[in-house]
Amino acid sequence: MKNSNPANALVRQGPAKKPFNWIPPILIGLSLAYIILIIYIPAINVFYQAFHKGIEPFIANLTRPDFLNAVRITLSLALITVPINTVFGLCAAWSIARHQFPGRTLLLSIIDLPLSISPVVAGLMIMLLYGRQGWFGGWLQDRGIDIVFAFPGMALATAFVSMPFVVREVIPVLEEAGVDQEEAARTLGASDWQIFWRVTLPNIRWGLMYGVLLTNARAMGEFGAVSVVSGNVANTTQSLPLFVEETYKQYETEAAFSAAVLLALLAAVTLIIKEILESKTRIKDKS
Amino acid sequence: MSNVIPASLVKPKPAWKVWFDRIRNLSWTWRITWFYLSAMLFLPLVAMFTKAASDGWGKFWEIASSPIAISTYDITFTTSLIATLFNGLFGTAIAWVLVRYDFPGKRIIDASIDLPFALPTSVAGLTLATVYSDNGWIGSLFAPFGIKIAFTRLGVGMAMLFISLPFIVRTVQPVLIEMEKDIEEAAWCLGASDWQTFRQVILPPLLPSILTGMALGFSRAVGEYGSTVIIASNTPFKDLIAPVLIFQRLEQYDYAGATTIGVVLLLISLVLLLGINILQAWGQRYEEQ
Numbered sequence: 001m002k003n004s005n006p007a008n009a010l011v012r013q014g015p016a017k018k019p020f021n022w023i024p025p026i027l028i029g030l031s032l033a034y035i036i037l038i039i040y041i042p043a044i045n046v047f048y049q050a051f052h053k054g055i056e057p058f059i060a061n062l063t064r065p066d067f068l069n070a071v072r073i074t075l076s077l078a079l080i081t082v083p084i085n086t087v088f089g090l091c092a093a094w095s096i097a098r099h100q101f102p103g104r105t106l107l108l109s110i111i112d113l114p115l116s117i118s119p120v121v122a123g124l125m126i127m128l129l130y131g132r133q134g135w136f137g138g139w140l141q142d143r144g145i146d147i148v149f150a151f152p153g154m155a156l157a158t159a160f161v162s163m164p165f166v167v168r169e170v171i172p173v174l175e176e177a178g179v180d181q182e183e184a185a186r187t188l189g190a191s192d193w194q195i196f197w198r199v200t201l202p203n204i205r206w207g208l209m210y211g212v213l214l215t216n217a218r219a220m221g222e223f224g225a226v227s228v229v230s231g232n233v234a235n236t237t238q239s240l241p242l243f244v245e246e247t248y249k250q251y252e253t254e255a256a257f258s259a260a261v262l263l264a265l266l267a268a269v270t271l272i273i274k275e276i277l278e279s280k281t282r283i284k285d286k287s
Numbered sequence: 288m289s290n291v292i293p294a295s296l297v298k299p300k301p302a303w304k305v306w307f308d309r310i311r312n313l314s315w316t317w318r319i320t321w322f323y324l325s326a327m328l329f330l331p332l333v334a335m336f337t338k339a340a341s342d343g344w345g346k347f348w349e350i351a352s353s354p355i356a357i358s359t360y361d362i363t364f365t366t367s368l369i370a371t372l373f374n375g376l377f378g379t380a381i382a383w384v385l386v387r388y389d390f391p392g393k394r395i396i397d398a399s400i401d402l403p404f405a406l407p408t409s410v411a412g413l414t415l416a417t418v419y420s421d422n423g424w425i426g427s428l429f430a431p432f433g434i435k436i437a438f439t440r441l442g443v444g445m446a447m448l449f450i451s452l453p454f455i456v457r458t459v460q461p462v463l464i465e466m467e468k469d470i471e472e473a474a475w476c477l478g479a480s481d482w483q484t485f486r487q488v489i490l491p492p493l494l495p496s497i498l499t500g501m502a503l504g505f506s507r508a509v510g511e512y513g514s515t516v517i518i519a520s521n522t523p524f525k526d527l528i529a530p531v532l533i534f535q536r537l538e539q540y541d542y543a544g545a546t547t548i549g550v551v552l553l554l555i556s557l558v559l560l561l562g563i564n565i566l567q568a569w570g571q572r573y574e575e576q
Contacts, residue, residue: 023481024388031381032396038448039402041424042414049417088323091316109560113328116556118510120530121549124537125331128338133542135334160327221407224512224530228537241409245517248413260410267405274405275398 046264050257061258069235070243070259073151077226077239078219081159085215089166090208094200096167097174108171114163122160123228126153149231154239157225162218166211173207173281174200206280213277217270221263332553339550342543350547359529360551366440366528367508370447375501378455379493385456386463400457403450408513415446416518438520443528446514451504458500462493462570495570499563506559510552 050058061067092111096104114122128134130147140147147153181203185195201208223241230237232246240259248256300308313321339347350356385397403411419426419436426436436442466489474488475481512530519526521535529552536545 024384027380028384028388028390031377031384034377035381035396035400037425038445038452039399042411042418042449043399043402043406045418045424046410046414049414088319092320092324095314095316095320105564109564110328111324113560116506116510116560118512118530118533118549118552118556120512120533121335121510121553122331124533124545124549125335127537128334128542128546129331131542156327160331163327217405221405221410223407223409227512228534241407241513244407244409244413245513248416248517253417256413260413263407263410267402267407267410270405271398271401274401275394 043264046257046260049253050261053254057254058258058261061255062262064255066235066238067243067255067259070238070240071262073154073238074220074240076151077155077158078216080155081162081219082212082216084159085162085219086166086208086212088163089170089211089215092167093170093174097171098179111167112164114161119161119222119224120228123157123225126156126160126225126229130156148229149233150237153229154226154237157229158219158222161222161225162215165214165218166208169207169211169214170204173204177203206277210274210277210281213270213273217267220266335546335549335553338542338546346543347547347550350544351551355523355527355532356529356548356551358524359527359532359548362440362443362526363509363528363530366444367447367451367505370444370451370508371501371505374448374452374455374504375497378452378500378504379459379497381452382456382459382463386460400453402453404453408450408511409517411449412446412514412517415442415449415514419445419518437518438526440519440526442518443515443526446518447508447511450511450514451508454504454507455497455500458503459493459496462496466492495566499566499570502559502563502566506556506563509559510556 096107127148129136130140130153131137132141132148134148137148145152147156177200181199182195185199190198221241222239223245226239227242227245230239230242232238232242238246240263244256244259244263247253247259381400385393385400416437417423419442421427421430421435421437423437429436434441436445471484471488474484479487510530512534515528516531516534519528519531521527521531529548533545533548533552536542536548
């Protein structure tokens with residue numbers, strides 16, 4: 001590498017035995033090759049496959065009624081589960097960060113469970129509760145309420161898998177912000193709500209946004225858990241990730257890639273916002 | 288956070304009373320937390336374990352150890368393990384390169400490591416299946432040699448490589464950033480070779496985080512469904528993995544079969560989680576100093 005860092009320059013001035021350090025270029029080359037093979041080629045392929053026959057088939061696929069419905073379902077899922085998980089996440093993060101109690105680490109691990117449980121197992125558990133043979137199945141059926149193979153089941157599955165993100169991201173920023181400012185506000189006569197809106201929330205806003213961002217990405221992109229409980233009925237219980245798989249299985253590869261482009265763009269936007277939020281929190285760390 | 292309350296201050300109240308008071312005085316944030324966790328997490332877990340226990344231990348064992356179940360564990364765990372070992376090696380190298388060296392485009396490459404996190408798994412499966420198919424960009428390079436990647440176990444492994452890479456990089460990276468460069472330079476000044484410096488100075492504090500990242504990646508690979516179901520042919524005894532078997536059992540309305548394998552998979556994730564926590568505690572011993 002031509003623009004080597006100061007450390008390399010130091011190394012080169014060292015003993016004459018080491019005229020040039022070959023390790024950095026080799027490691028950089030290997031790492032880049034691996035990233036290109038594992039991540040970049042598949043990512044670029046999404047866009048190539050969607051557009052290699054021009055933009056018209058892409059537009060045509062985007063106006064299919066079943067596609068538009070899948071977009072609607074995916075947006076509805078995110079619109080319902082993200083706020084619920086944000087409220088839960090804030091409550092749980094505040095409770096855990098502001099209290100010391102036995103089993104605190106255990107509780108944190110428990111909240112992280114949905115990330116370790118296989119999405120299929122998550123879907124299975126919802127089937128066992130609300131499915132026809134499930135615990136509440138009979139009760140629900142008597143009242144004509146559909147959860148499994150319908151939108152509510154998909155929302156439950158989505159909420160389950162995206163549960164931990166806000167808690168995980170907010171606890172560290174809450175701990176870092178400390179309690180001093182909140183206590184000062186309290187002694188000055190602020191109510192709990194005032195403290196939350198004017199002191200706590202501004203302090204944790206970047207961490208919270210980070211958590212919400214990850215929750216949203218997972219909610220819109222979840223496949224496994226939703227696939228188990230949805231029954232994958234076109235036009236009614238097909239979210240965008242399910243549409244991708246279903247069209248691919250029906251040999252409508254172009255439709256699959258058109259939808260995939262949309263989801264890949266969502267992922268790209270998520271990563272860009274994530275990067276911005278990370279730089280914000282890093283600046284805060286230094287000040 | 289380690290402001291531990293001295294035991295002498297807590298002791299006087301009997302334990303049950305402490306708990307009783309705690310529950311009675313629970314703030315509404317705690318109530319929401321416990322209610323949501325109970326409804327969304329504990330209840331489903333209880334439902335699954337009850338269902339698994341309802342048919343008795345004999346039935347459970349019979350399904351859990353049936354030849355097809357054993358073959359799916361074998362395929363799932365061996366493939367995940369191999370993928371994790373590859374990622375452990377290359378992930379650590381990537382983290383090292385991103386922390387220690389400067390090169391053009393570094394920021395974009397750093398940000399794109401998270402792509403497998405952010406990309407929905409069905410999209411990952413779709414594009415991997417295309418890239419590694421016989422006429423795909425990478426698959427076509429191997430097809431002339433008779434090596435099929437998509438719709439075989441090798442494809443499952445490639446999908447697992449894709450989804451678990453960020454875990455290792457993102458776990459090792461912060462530890463490397465924290466690590467003092469002085470110690471390495473000291474070792475080097477004292478006449479240690481590059482290899483000695485790496486083996487005896489860099490690797491020991493890094494090892495817990497590498498293993499933690501590998502365990503996280505392994506855990507993710509074992510549970511992965513979306514990308515693997517699309518790239519695999521899902522043929523029993525060939526490339527059928529445990530999560531897909533659960534799905535197939537559910538499609539056949541075989542709830543007992545699905546639950547049994549689900550419980551096995553869940554117990555394994557719990558063991559892995561425990562291992563990850565132990566590894567993290569082990570890693571922290573370097574931070575104390």
